[in-house]
Amino acid sequence: MRLFYIASVSATLALCTIGTPSIAAEGFNAAQKAAAERSVADLRDEFDLKLVDYTSARFRNVVASAWRGTDSVRICGLVNAKNRSGGYAGWNEFAYSGGYLLTGPDDADQIAKLCAPSDARIQDTKDYSSDLTFKGS
Secondary structure, three states, rough: OHHHHHHHHHHHHHHOOOOOOOOOOOOHHHHHHHHHHHHHHHHHHHHHOOOOOHOOEEEEEEEEEEEEEOOOOOEEEEEOOOOOOOOOOOOOEEEEEEOEEEEEEHHHHHHHHOOOOOOOOOOOOOOOHHHHOOOOO
């Protein structure tokens, strides 16, 4: 019985991953890590300008990816920030690439294209969510 259970769980897990495109999580080289750190710092400044209350913003699933063989990094993730009424607006996807921040429903198609899984990109193994959180002045 135990053997049957282990075999069925293994088969189920194998089926879940078949045909699911993913960004290879092999990690960045030193140049890509440096580019990601610069992009996150620039993105922090962009959010500070764009959000009503950046100090209360919450971030999750923030990842950096780059095309193989390049140092061109894009940052994708989710942000939940307070609106002008003081309530949280809900989780919104965002993408940051080449100095441009895309967020909200108007940019959903471009965000989907920028953040879609691709075997041609590698993804850093670090979650940058805490790096975007406001740290004080």
